[in-house]
Amino acid sequence: MxxxxxxxxxxxxxxxxxxxxxxxxxxxxxxxxxxxxxxxxxxxxxxxxxxxxxxxxxxxxxxxxxxxxxxxxxxxxxxxxxxxxxxxxxxxxxxxxxxxxxxxxxxxxxxxxxxxxxxxxxxxxxxxxxxxxxxxxxxxLLDLPLLEWSFDEWSRQIALLCDKSPRNHLSEAWRVFLDAVDVTKETNETTLRQASELYTQFLLACKDKQQGLTLLQPGRFTMPGDLKGAPLLEFCPILKIPLGVKKEDSFYGIMKKRYESYKEHVVKKFYKExxxxxxxxxxxxxxxxxxxxxxxxxxxxxxxxxxxxxxxxxxxxxxxxxxxxxxxxxxxxxxxxxxxxxxxxxxxxxxxxxxxxxxxxxxxxxxxxxxxxxxxxxxxxxCTTPVSASFQGKPLSCIKGIPNDSEKPLAIFPGEIPVEIPPPEDWTTERFYFVDFRPPLxxxxxxxxxxxxxxxxxxxxxxxxx
Amino acid sequence: MTTKWQTPIIFDLDDLNAHPQESNRRPQPPIILSEVETTISNAEMASNSESFSNENISETEKPDLKLEGFPALAQLVEKGGKLWEKLSIPTTSPLFWLFCGLGLWWIGILVVDSVSFIAARFSNNFLIGLFFLGLFGVIIVSLSRLIWAAWQDFLALKSVSNLQTEGQDLLESKNYGQGISYVSKIARFYTQRQDVKERLDHFYMTVNDSHSNSEVCALFSKQVLKELDEQAHRLILKQSKETALLVALSPRAFLSTILTLWSTIKMIRDLATLYGGRPGLISSISLIGKVFQSLIYAGVSEHIAQSVSDLLGGSLLSVVSAQLAQGVGSGILTARVGLHAMQTCRPLPFRTDERPQWQSIAKEIWASFKSSDFSFGKTKTA
CATH class of the missing domain: 3.40.50.300 (P-loop containing nucleotide triphosphate hydrolases)
Structure with missing residues (x-):
């Protein structure tokens, strides 16, 4: 025993x-x-x-x-x-x-x-x-690169992105608001909140299905999770970095401080854990x-x-x-x-x-x-089943399934995947038409x-x- | 951008067919896969292949051979033409015409003589004439049946080697769509075999349209053929051990040669049967020829070196008699022939990582021989 x-x-x-x-x-x-x-x-x-x-x-x-x-x-x-x-x-x-x-x-x-x-x-x-x-x-996940960047560096990156379409017109409201603010001067809580709200709206507009942009920082702005409404999330980048501003209670100073604490308390913690x-x-x-x-x-x-x-x-x-x-x-x-x-x-x-x-x-x-x-x-x-259809007298394989936004099944040949990256003008619905299908029954x-x-x-x- | 692409198309749901792969899932049960069927399904497959480039379309478009109203005849004509192409006989050589002429001459004489002989009998006596006519008929019928069977055998063996070439291409391809129809052709060998059928059913359940050609072949090899490979392995091992023992025991060199040859031929035929071909006399001979050919091509020098090192390395020569060593040597040779026969008969070629290793068999022969050598020694002393 x-x-x-x-x-x-x-x-x-x-x-x-x-x-x-x-x-x-x-x-x-x-x-x-x-x-x-x-x-x-x-x-x-x-x-x-x-x-x-x-x-x-x-x-x-x-x-x-x-x-x-x-x-x-x-x-x-x-x-x-x-x-x-x-x-x-x-x-x-x-x-x-x-x-x-x-x-x-x-x-x-x-x-x-x-x-x-x-x-x-x-x-x-x-x-x-x-x-x-x-x-x-x-x-x-997109918060990860922030760890490497200071507030100034990050702001410069965002400013660079906002120069190009479609971000330039999506960010217009936020940029106009920022232009009216003197970032070197002291400011009040309302202005800060407004600026970050406008920035968040800009990010959400980018995230919209029509635009489909993904490079949206900070990540918690579009998906706050447990931090919804926390003051930690009330900041935004600044388009024109002022030189030699030391004042901590200026618009710039406060934004910078909040960015650093976001990095420290949100990003680092998340990745460390x-x-x-x-x-x-x-x-x-x-x-x-x-x-x-x-x-x-x-x-x-x-x-x-x-x-x-x-x-x-x-x-x-x-x-x-x-x-x-x-x-x-x-x-x-x-x-x-x-x-x-x-x-x-x-x-x-x-x-x-x-x-x-x-x-x-x-x-x-x-x-x-x-x-x-x-x-x-x-x-x-x-979500789909491969089927075969006749096209110009020859069999052509296509896929069948029920699209997300419809009740009727659809059979489609969605286009060929290119083996090299096509030039910008080729990215049209004439060439690619990928339908989102719902899960099978x-x-x-x-x-x-x-x-x-x-x-x-x-x-x-x-x-x-x- | 110069390359052309196919634009997206939405189809009417009523016009759809099941995917060609799906309809191919259940192989129909004709047993012997003849050359004719293979070529036709090859052509079908070629026309099934989807491609938008113009060169491919012109390649697959064959001249229309349809004889209106006589589909059977048209098919026959097409078959005949294809067979002729496949045989690849050098019709320009005078030697070919010489042999053709001599053969026809001989057959002609035989037939004419027989006919005049029978006619002479008829003029003598009706009953005797009838008797010889009947005899002549029996000879003709049995002869043509024999020739037909041999021809079928020959075609079956040829189709295996065709399947092997096709399989080799598919194993290396990254394309989609041809794998399942190819595998179905192999599966036709096994529709009558209950033990393989279960595995086949499992295979058809597992495989799906997203598997590429090479994946389908790998899956088929793993799920269906692996069991057969193991059986073949056991068969070879058993045969090699027997050969080794027989040669070691037989007192005459001539006898041992005959024994080795006989058991080797038996093993090759067994292996062919296991993998689905049922070799007749003629195809057996050509199969055996092929096996030995591949054995020779595999590198004679390497074989000799390895066999010799095996013979010496096991320190057998120093321990037991030369006859015993001879036995082991011929056992190993049988094993190697067996493995080559395996490669010749397996419709889907081996992938590099699953190719059988003869060394493992050789080791097992050694091991079994060492134990049997013990008992052998005992019986000798007893």
């Missing part, structure tokens, strides 16, 4: 030493599909043991996966990620996408598997891998959105992603590491083009190629630092229909199941 007890203890201790934890960073600008991706990922993993639709996720394909369960998360002060809420939305009639995320949440999954390594197999029959995933509003110690990262990009809205949104999004990923520097020299003195140890980075179901299957390689072109710089940086990267077109929830949520989630899982987690 005593011996068997000892043995049990020994096994448990061994299990604990062999168990591993992976922290997965799901990075993506707002509306790039982080919540849907995480929900799908959780759901695929929860049903992976009996799911035939993950052939390229090796551990599942080889039948070594025993099962997955959500666990209580390590950080108890963070709300749990409610994948059941997202699932409810998918299963509703008519099905819909979950509401945009307005706060941070976390989930931990415990995955039980049989190791393929003979030595580990001898030591323990079943191993457990813990996967931690965090969901947060994508808007907040949630963006440290990641092992794997996936960057979700909604490429199709930029095709619909035009060349300027494409440039804007590319710039935004570059800024964010630059702050995520993977080597020792990154600003991230310098500021917080920790080593990010991301060793695998996946760039994923989402909504791959909104194009015909034969266009998938083109979409991947296009994303590669778009993020070439970030990709090169990561590779230079020794990070393994890959580009993949995926769809966390497949599901009868049960056992395993959500997906495209290539198994490939993403294999790349991000596959090697941990060896």
């Amino acid at each position: 005593a011996i068997s007890q000892w043995r049990q203890h020994f096994d448990e201790a061994l299990n604990r030493t062999l168990d591993r934890t992976v922290r997965l960073a799901v990075t993506g600008l707002s509306r790039s599909g982080k919540t849907v991706f995480i929900t799908s990922l959780v759901q695929q993993l929860l049903h992976s043991a009996d799911n035939p639709h993950l052939p390229f996720f090796k551990v599942a394909g080889e039948g070594r996966l025993r099962g997955t369960k959500p666990q209580s998360q390590p950080d108890l002060h963070i709300p749990a990620f409610r994948y059941d809420v997202a699932l409810e939305a998918f299963l509703a009639d008519p099905p819909r996408f979950p509401e945009p995320t307005n706060g941070i949440s976390e989930i931990r999954l415990a995955i039980r598997y049989k190791s393929s390594n003979k030595i580990i197999q001898k030591l323990s029959k079943i191993n457990t891998l813990y996967v931690d995933i965090i969901d947060y509003p994508g808007e907040w 949630h963006f440290s110690n990641f092992d794997r990262q996936i960057v979700l990009v909604d490429v199709l959105k930029t095709f619909n809205t035009g060349f300027h949104t494409f440039v804007d999004m590319r710039e935004a992603i570059h800024l964010v990923l630059k702050s995520f520097h993977y080597g020792k020299s990154g600003v991230f590491n310098r500021l917080f003195r920790f080593q990010t140890k991301v060793d695998k980075l996946l760039f994923a083009a989402t909504k791959a179901d909104h194009i015909t299957p034969n266009q998938l390689p083109n979409l991947e190629r296009f994303l590669q072109l778009m993020l070439m710089q970030a990709n090169n940086n990561a590779r230079f630092e020794g990070v393994e990267t890959e580009t993949l077109a995926l769809s966390a929830l497949q 599901l009868h049960d949520a056992h395993a959500l229909p997906h495209l290539r989630m198994d490939r993403a899982l294999e790349f991000l987690l596959g090697d941990k199941f060896s």
Whole structure:
């Protein structure tokens, strides 16, 4: 009895030493599909043991996966990620996408598997891998580059952006108001509030679906989360930086002070708590959105992603590491083009190629630092079915689904994805017409229909199941 | 920008078809995949391929061979033409015409002689004439059936090698749409096999339209053919062990050669049957020829070097008799022939990472031989 007890203890201790934890960073600008991706990922993993639709996720394909369960998360002060809420939305009639995320949440999954390594197999029959995933509003990600910039630098960047269309006419009200204010003089609370309100309105106008701009800083202005109405958010950049102003209670001085405290209390805290110690990262990009809205949104999004990923520097020299003195140890980075179901299957390689072109710089940086990267077109929830139609006497594959803003199904060939970045005048509805489709009607949520989630899982987690 | 693109199009919902891949999911059950079918579905596939560039369209547009009102005849003409192209016989060579002429001459003489012989019998006695006529008929029918079967065998083997070339292309391609129709062609080999059918069903459930050609092939290889590969592996191992033991035991060199040859041929035929081809006599010969050809091409010198190092490295020569070493050597040779036969018979070529390693088989022969060598020694001393 005593011996068997000892043995049990020994096994448990061994299990604990062999168990591993992976922290997965799901990075993506707002509306790039982080919540849907995480929900799908959780759901695929929860049903992976009996799911035939993950052939390229090796551990599942080889039948070594025993099962997955959500666990209580390590950080108890963070709300749990409610994948059941997202699932409810998918299963509703008519099905819909979950509401945009307005706060941070976390989930931990415990995955039980049989190791393929003979030595580990001898030591323990079943191993457990813990996967931690965090969901947060994508808007907040754009605060990351602020850490590197002083107030003056940031203001200059914004002034530069506001020179160009469409920002120049969207920001007109705010700029006119600022021009009337003498920033070197003392000011009152009302003026400050008005200026920041006008700036917030400008950002919200940029975020509007018609404009579709993504490079909007500070992130909390468009998605305040728990800070809604806090005085911490009452500031804005200044277009013309005055020289030699030392007065702390001037308009300029106060704005500068509030910017610094925003950085200190909001941005730093957020990243310190949630963006440290990641092992794997996936960057979700909604490429199709930029095709619909035009060349300027494409440039804007590319710039935004570059800024964010630059702050995520993977080597020792990154600003991230310098500021917080920790080593990010991301060793695998996946760039994923989402909504791959909104194009015909034969266009998938083109979409991947296009994303590669778009993020070439970030990709090169990561590779230079020794990070393994890959580009993949995926769809966390497949909303369409490929069908074939006859066009000029020849079969042409197209996709069928129910658009978001309609009740009737639609079959469409949405246009070819270019393999090089087209000139600005080509970004028209004549060339690209990508419709947003609503989720398919599901009868049960056992395993959500997906495209290539198994490939993403294999790349991000596959090697941990060896 | 000089390249042209296809503008977005919205279709009427009534005009839609299921995706070509979907309709291809269930293979129809003809058992032997003949050359004729392959070429036709190839043509279909080519016309299915979507492309907007003009060159491709002109490529796929074939001259219209339709004989109005005689679709069957038209098909036959088309088939004949395609077969002739496939055979690639050098019709300009005088040697070809010489052999053709001699063959026809011989057949002509045979037929004319027989006919005049039968006619002579008829003029003698009606019953005897009838008897010989019947005999002649039986000979003609059985001969033509034999030729037909051999021809079918030949076509089946040729279709396997065609499938292999096509598969090699698909494995390397990043395109979409041809994978499933290709795999369905292979699946036709296995429609009658209950054990494979389950795996096939699972495969068809797993695969979807977003898988590229190479992904479909990899999936098929993993989910359907892997089991067959394992069976083949076991078969080769068993056969090589037997050969090794037989050669080691047989007292005459001549006998051991015959034994090796016989068991090797048996193994090759078994492997072909396992992978779905059912070789007859002629195709067996050509299959065996092919296997040995590939064996030679694989690099004779390397083989010799490795085999010799294996023979010496195991310190076997210093321990056991030369006969035993000979046994192991021929066992390893059988294993290598078996692996090459596997590669020749498998309709979908191996990817580089799943290619069977002969070294592992060689090791197993060693291991089994060491244990059997023990008992062998015992029996000898006993």
